[in-house]
Structure formats: C-alpha cells, structure tokens
Amino acid sequence: MLKGLNLTVVVTGGIAAYKIPDFVRTLIKAGANVRVALTPSAKQFVTPYTFEVLTKYPPLVEGVHNPDTVAHIALADWTDYAIVMPATANTIGKFANGIADNEALSMMLALKSPLLFVPAMNEKMWTNQATQRNVSQLRLDGHIVVEPDTGFLAEGYEGKGRMPAPEAVFQALLVSIAIDKQGQTLDLTGHKLLVSAGGTTEKLDPVRFLTNRSSGKMGLAIANAAALAGGQVTLVRTDHAKNLPVLPGIEVVTVESAQELYDTMHKHVTDKDIVIMSAAVSDYRSAHPADQKMKKDQLSNQDGLTIQLAENPDILASLPKEGHYTVGFAAETQKVIEYGRNKLLKKGVDMIVANDVSDQTIGFNTDDNQVTLITKDSERPLERQSKIGVAVELLARIQDELK
Numbered sequence: 001m002l003k004g005l006n007l008t009v010v011v012t013g014g015i016a017a018y019k020i021p022d023f024v025r026t027l028i029k030a031g032a033n034v035r036v037a038l039t040p041s042a043k044q045f046v047t048p049y050t051f052e053v054l055t056k057y058p059p060l061v062e063g064v065h066n067p068d069t070v071a072h073i074a075l076a077d078w079t080d081y082a083i084v085m086p087a088t089a090n091t092i093g094k095f096a097n098g099i100a101d102n103e104a105l106s107m108m109l110a111l112k113s114p115l116l117f118v119p120a121m122n123e124k125m126w127t128n129q130a131t132q133r134n135v136s137q138l139r140l141d142g143h144i145v146v147e148p149d150t151g152f153l154a155e156g157y158e159g160k161g162r163m164p165a166p167e168a169v170f171q172a173l174l175v176s177i178a179i180d181k182q183g184q185t186l187d188l189t190g191h192k193l194l195v196s197a198g199g200t201t202e203k204l205d206p207v208r209f210l211t212n213r214s215s216g217k218m219g220l221a222i223a224n225a226a227a228l229a230g231g232q233v234t235l236v237r238t239d240h241a242k243n244l245p246v247l248p249g250i251e252v253v254t255v256e257s258a259q260e261l262y263d264t265m266h267k268h269v270t271d272k273d274i275v276i277m278s279a280a281v282s283d284y285r286s287a288h289p290a291d292q293k294m295k296k297d298q299l300s301n302q303d304g305l306t307i308q309l310a311e312n313p314d315i316l317a318s319l320p321k322e323g324h325y326t327v328g329f330a331a332e333t334q335k336v337i338e339y340g341r342n343k344l345l346k347k348g349v350d351m352i353v354a355n356d357v358s359d360q361t362i363g364f365n366t367d368d369n370q371v372t373l374i375t376k377d378s379e380r381p382l383e384r385q386s387k388i389g390v391a392v393e394l395l396a397r398i399q400d401e402l403k
Contacts, residue, residue: 001174001386003031008079010104011051013041014086015154016120016163020046023085023166024054030170035059035075037104039091062102072103076110081180083173084108086120086163089131096134096141116176117145118169123159144179144228146172147249167245168224171388175225178392186396188231194272195223196265196279198238200258204307205290213364214280216241218329221391222276223250229395234272236264238279258282258312269319274398276327277316278353280364284309317347325398327351333358340374350401351375353394373397 007027011020027034036051037060051059058066060075068074084091091105095115100106108115117138125131126148135145146169149162164172179186197219199212216237223235227247234251237244238261242254253268255261258281269275287310316328326349330340333356340354355371357363362370362384370384373394382393 001030001177001388002027005032005177006035006078006080007032007173008035008037008075008082008107010037010039010082010084010091010108010115011042011046012039012084012086012088012091012104013044014088014120014163015045016086017042017045019163019166020085021050021054023169024051026166026170028054035078037061037072037075037107039102039104041090042104060103060107062104072107073110076107076112079107079111079113081113081116081173081177082108082111083116083118083169085118085169087117089119089121089125089128089134092117092119092131092138093134096137114176114180115143116173117143118163118172119145119148119161120163121148121161122153122155123161126161139230144172144176146228146247149248164248165245168247171221171224171245172228172247174386174388175221175228175392178225178386178389179229181389182392182396184396186225186229186392186399188226188229188274188395188399190230191226191274191402192232192234192272193223193226193274193276194234194236194265194268195219195226195276196236196261197223197244198241199280200238200261200282200312201240201256202258202282202285202312203289204286205292205294207293210282210285211240212280212282214240215365216244216279217365217367218369218387218390219276219278220244220246221387222278222394223247225388225391225395226274231274234268236261236268236279258285258315262313262315262318265315265319269324273324274327274402275319275324276394277319278327278329280329280331281312281315283312285312286310314347316349321348321350325350325402327353327394327398330354331357331363337372337374337379340372341379344374344376351398353390375401 040062149164150160151162198216199214202210287308340352344352352374373380
C-alpha cells in the first residue's frame with residue numbers, strides 16, 4: 001500500500017522522538033520513499049545524521065545546508081503524505097495558527113496534502129483548552145489527528161498524552177491514505193459504532209478447542225478506520241485478534257466463546273447506531289466440555305473420537321435492528337452473492353459484506369480482501385485491495401446510506 005509513495009516524517013521536540021527512527025525503518029521496509037524534517041528542538045532528542053543514514057538523504061533542518069534550492073518548498077512538492085510525530089503542543093499551536101518560524105513548519109504550510117498529526121505531551125498540556133482548540137482547528141482544516149494514548153508518562157505518572165505505539169501509528173497512516181484515495185470525506189463524528197472481530201473459540205477441554213481461521217484483521221481495520229474518522233468505537237475482539245494494533249480511544253472488550261460474544265454484543269448494542277459484525281462465530285460448541293484434559297488412551301477406539309456438539313446462538317440475527325444500521329459478513333466458498341443475499345434477508349440486516357474465502361490469497365489471515373457490498377437494492381463489488389481500503393470503502397458506503 002505504501003510502495004512508491006513519497007512520505008515525509010516531521011519530527012518535533014518531544015521525548016518520544018527517540019522512537020521515530022524505528023518508525024522510519026518500518027516505512028522504508030513497506031516500500032515507501034522517506035525523507036525527514038526536524039524542528040530545531042527535535043535535534044536535542046535525536047540527531048539528523050541518524051535519519052540521513054536511514055533515508056539516504058539529508059533531512060530538512062533549520063540552519064543546515066540542504067542540497068535542494070528553497071529546500072522547504074522542494075520537500076513539500078516531493079511529498080505525497082506527511083506525518084508529524086511526536087507532535088508537540090508547540091508545533092500544533094503554531095501550525096494551527098499559520099505560524100512558520102522554522103524550516104519544518106514552512107514545509108508543512110507549503111504541503112498540498114493533509115497531514116497526519118500524532119500528538120505526544122503531558123496530560124495537562126493535552127487537556128488544556130488552548131491545545132484542544134488548536135487540535136479542533138487542525139481537524140476543521142482537513143487534517144487527521146490521532147488521539148494520544150494513556151499510559152506511563154515521562155514525568156513519572158500515568159496519564160493521557162503518550163505517543164501511540166508505532167504499530168498503531170502505522171495503521172493510522174494506512175487508513176489516512178485509504179481515506180484520501182477513495183476521494184470523499186469520511187466523517188463519522190457523532191456516530192457510535194459496535195464492531196466485532198476475530199474467530200471465536202469453543203473449549204473441548206482445558207487444552208483443546210474448536211475454532212476457525214479468522215485473524216480479526218478485517219474487524220480491526222474497520223474499528224481503526226472508524227475511530228480515525230471521528231466515530232466513537234467499541235470493539236469486541238476475540239483472543240485471535242488481541243495482538244493486533246488498536247488506535248487509542250477505542251473501547252476494547254476481549255472475549256473467547258460465541259456465548260461470551262453474544263452476551264457482550266447485547267450488552268453494548270443499546271446506544272450504538274452502527275453495528276458491524278465481522279467476527280467469525282463458531283456455529284457449534286461442545287455440548288459437554290471436559291473439566292480435565294481428555295486422555296487419548298481413554299478415548300480412542302476403532303471408530304475414533306465422537307464429540308457431541310450443541311448449536312451456538314445466532315448473534316447477528318438476535319441483535320436488535322430498530323435504530324441500528326447493521327452490517328454482517330458472509331464468508332463463502334461458492335455462490336457467494338446468492339448466499340450473501342440469502343443471509344441479508346434471513347438475518348434482517350441492512351448490508352452484507354460477502355467474500356470468497358476459497359481464494360487463499362484473500363480473506364482469512366491475509367492483509368487483502370475482495371468483497372461485494374450487498375444491500376436490499378444493490379450489489380456493489382469492490383476491487384481487490386488491502387483490508388484497510390475495504391474498511392474505508394465500507395464505512396463510506398454506510399455514511400452515504402445514513403444520509
């Protein structure tokens with residue numbers, strides 16, 4: 001998704017700047033062409049030479065010779081997308097008010113594309129009215145701001161202000177690019193979403209279980225994209241998906257079995273107006289799971305092992321539909337559109353996202369997907385693309401439907 005893109009990382013003077021070289025390496029490994037600009041105070045935390053070695057190009061630094069004539073304009077013209085991280089209150093305040101008193105800020109003002117801001121600062125600075133006013137201005141101007149994380153701060157106590165994990169920032173960047181690519185504003189401000197992700201697990205005994213191949217990547221992509229677009233998101237994920245990066249601000253609940261997923265979805269659905277059920281639910285569970293590990297020599301016979309299964313609750317069909325725009329997923333291996341439309345009618349939902357999981361290069365455990373969005377009156381096939389791209393197109397379609 002980043003292959004061949006020109007990305008500029010603007011580093012400002014925050015303690016989290018020490019994390020940026022590794023982030024730059026991640027972008028390069030993903031195929032992007034990367035350059036760096038540093039504010040004057042950023043040099044106190046990380047050296048320009050570090051970035052020159054990594055990117056094979058001199059960074060834009062105040063008072064340092066650059067091979068490009070009018071260097072800040074040249075870098076702005078070269079850049080497809082820019083990420084400001086860690087974005088300090090100082091840089092956010094200056095840029096939001098059109099102040100360009102260093103080379104990095106001058107480059108930012110000359111950019112033709114929106115910026116992705118990743119704030120990092122003390123909690124008291126983040127919650128200050130002036131900072132929040134400046135952040136609001138950035139968003140009004142079309143820029144994307146990733147909410148800071150909550151955790152251990154440099155000052156030695158817990159609070160909201162930490163720079164999100166680089167893995168989460170990487171996901172935010174991919175979402176930002178996908179939003180820009182699809183060519184319309186994605187704004188879910190004021191909407192409350194309930195999203196499920198991952199494959200459920202049904203215990204046979206304390207060490208064995210029934211499950212499926214769902215990784216949760218599609219659901220996580222939807223949750224992250226919705227949060228970055230301003231939605232208030234509750235994510236119900238299974239253990240399969242617990243190691244995938246989640247953007248700050250998303251309420252996360254982790255479950256294991258289909259029954260736990262059923263109970264959790266019903267608990268959180270009441271105040272939501274958008275419900276997206278992308279979790280892959282096990283249709284059956286063991287009717288009598290063992291309390292102790294089943295020993296092979298005690299169970300085996302010439303006919304093999306027989307397990308009595310009980311049907312799990314139909315979560316999608318059971319969820320209330322009044323006042324909710326509800327989306328389900330249909331992973332099929334044949335007659336994808338036909339079975340998807342049947343599911344739309346049977347479950348009573350507004351949309352089904354149908355895909356062919358017989359193709360091993362898309363769907364389960366892959367980064368790409370190819371789906372058809374099925375509603376009562378239409379079938380809209382989406383091109384093969386990243387799951388983040390699918391998530392953005394899906395949310396844009398929901399936004400249009402709600403209008």
